[in-house]
Amino acid sequence: MFSTGANSSLEATGIVGEVLFPKTFVWRYGGSRVLVTGTFTRWADHVPMSPVEGCPTLFQATCRLAPGMHQYKFCVDGEWRHDEHEPSVSGSYGIVNILFVSREHDSLTAPLSPGTPGSGINMEVDHETFQHVGAGLGISDSDIETSRHCISGFLSSHTAYGLLPDSGKVIALDVNLPVKQAFHVLYEQGIPVAPLWDFNRGKFVGVLSPLDFILILRELGSHGSNLTEEQLETHTIAAWKSAKQQISRQFHPHSKSGQRSLVYAGPFDSLKDVALKILQNDVSTIPIIHSSAQDGFFPQLLHLASLSGILKCICRYFRHSSRCLPILHQPICSLAIGTWVPKIGESNTKTLAMLRPNASLSSALALLVQARVSSIPVVNDKDSLLDIYSKSDITALAKDKVYTHIQLDEMTVYQALQLGQDSNGFFGQRCQMCLGTDTLQKVMERLANPGVRRVVIVEAGSKRVEGIISLGDVFRFFLGSS
Numbered sequence: 001m002f003s004t005g006a007n008s009s010l011e012a013t014g015i016v017g018e019v020l021f022p023k024t025f026v027w028r029y030g031g032s033r034v035l036v037t038g039t040f041t042r043w044a045d046h047v048p049m050s051p052v053e054g055c056p057t058l059f060q061a062t063c064r065l066a067p068g069m070h071q072y073k074f075c076v077d078g079e080w081r082h083d084e085h086e087p088s089v090s091g092s093y094g095i096v097n098i099l100f101v102s103r104e105h106d107s108l109t110a111p112l113s114p115g116t117p118g119s120g121i122n123m124e125v126d127h128e129t130f131q132h133v134g135a136g137l138g139i140s141d142s143d144i145e146t147s148r149h150c151i152s153g154f155l156s157s158h159t160a161y162g163l164l165p166d167s168g169k170v171i172a173l174d175v176n177l178p179v180k181q182a183f184h185v186l187y188e189q190g191i192p193v194a195p196l197w198d199f200n201r202g203k204f205v206g207v208l209s210p211l212d213f214i215l216i217l218r219e220l221g222s223h224g225s226n227l228t229e230e231q232l233e234t235h236t237i238a239a240w241k242s243a244k245q246q247i248s249r250q251f252h253p254h255s256k257s258g259q260r261s262l263v264y265a266g267p268f269d270s271l272k273d274v275a276l277k278i279l280q281n282d283v284s285t286i287p288i289i290h291s292s293a294q295d296g297f298f299p300q301l302l303h304l305a306s307l308s309g310i311l312k313c314i315c316r317y318f319r320h321s322s323r324c325l326p327i328l329h330q331p332i333c334s335l336a337i338g339t340w341v342p343k344i345g346e347s348n349t350k351t352l353a354m355l356r357p358n359a360s361l362s363s364a365l366a367l368l369v370q371a372r373v374s375s376i377p378v379v380n381d382k383d384s385l386l387d388i389y390s391k392s393d394i395t396a397l398a399k400d401k402v403y404t405h406i407q408l409d410e411m412t413v414y415q416a417l418q419l420g421q422d423s424n425g426f427f428g429q430r431c432q433m434c435l436g437t438d439t440l441q442k443v444m445e446r447l448a449n450p451g452v453r454r455v456v457i458v459e460a461g462s463k464r465v466e467g468i469i470s471l472g473d474v475f476r477f478f479l480g481s482s
Contacts, residue, residue: 020064021101030057031076038072040065056294071096071148087154100326147327151478153157155272160265160288164303166263172197172301176237182237195287206262210391214365264289271310275475278307307471312448333436338469338475354379360415362408364389374453377465384463385456388431389413433458436466
């Protein structure tokens with residue numbers, strides 16, 4: 001049933017009539033005697049691997065595997081090893097590597113030789129041959145769970161330190177700064193969110209976000225007069241934060257009372273912990289703060305972590321080995337993810353909020369607050385996508401002090417978007433779109449763009465809105481967080 005040598009092959013047992021495909025396993029890190037085993041041998045048999053001529057540290061063995069997800073591990077000179085440079089998960093046999101075998105021929109199953117491109121130590125997985133592998137194919141529940149396990153394992157084994165850029169700036173605001181000045185700082189610096197620093201307490205105490213400005217403008221606008229600089233000048237950030245809770249309870253009466261403490265993470269917290277903190281606290285970003293245990297040292301603000309930054313790490317890590325995650329190649333319309341417009345005869349408990357361009361800015365802001373979403377599609381009478389209005393667009397009202405001479409009920413969404421078009425696009429590319437037949441991988445890559453939090457799913461040709469997938473949707477799908 002087994003054969004040995006450089007072209008060792010393995011026939012799966014107990015499967016009648018199943019088509020098997022060759023797969024070459026490679027161990028690049030030397031040894032005297034190297035074996036490979038896995039789920040395809042029921043972990044019972046070990047396939048000897050042979051050194052490649054001219055490359056004494058490179059071993060290989062070709063096995064024939066059934067389509068689907070497989071786990072495997074190497075035995076090197078009597079010691080169990082896994083390849084740390086290939087996708088891995090924690091399984092019943094400790095940390096094991098995983099791979100996905102499609103129903104198509106594996107183009108890299110030919111034996112490696114010193115002259116073969118990619119036979120060196122830094123050889124990458126043959127990702128180009130399976131960019132569309134699995135698209136449209138059925139996927140089992142076990143494969144879905146394995147994919148989730150793989151991503152969860154990656155997030156658990158990598159820390160927030162990896163999110164820190166090589167260079168850049170992180171702006172913090174003094175809580176005693178007038179709200180008006182803070183409004184202009186965020187607009188001029190092109191940032192939607194800033195942590196708040198309390199000098200008296202020597203600590204970071206919160207975050208100023210677009211939602212703050214939306215609530216401020218709505219609250220002041222409710223007085224029935226045009227907004228004035230004097231009104232905003234009298235409100236410090238600290239005073240606003242004290243009054244904000246009462247306003248928030250008007251929109252969310254069932255929310256917990258009491259002062260909300262700052263949600264933050266340390267540089268050595270796992271990416272999974274950071275993502276869960278963002279999801280569970282319903283925030284867009286959290287500061288990465290390094291606190292020294294020694295007295296007299298102020299905490300250091302290192303970065304603002306977001307789900308898009310974490311998703312970018314996932315996409316980068318699995319870009320060259322996405323075969324191990326067959327779920328990435330599934331069309332998004334076949335996955336239980338996001339919010340979709342219900343079809344005829346279907347019921348949907350989640351409502352997909354949309355705006356018309358002639359809707360008032362006041363109604364748009366109210367919908368953003370009530371729906372608790374980061375952005376809302378702007379559509380025409382046929383529900384075809386025209387644009388998208390985001391919470392962060394509120395800072396465009398700081399341009400030329402527009403907020404001092406407009407009324408929210410009189411400005412339309414279209415007019416508000418025109419203001420934003422004159423800005424430098426600080427908050428990422430607008431209106432990211434995908435089709436329902438596009439893969440989850442494509443949606444994730446769109447969401448990984450800076451400033452993008454939702455991708456609008458449209459119908460081909462008409463651009464009629466069919467659904468929305470947010471960053472939160474993707475992470476809840478993978479991590480199972482509600």
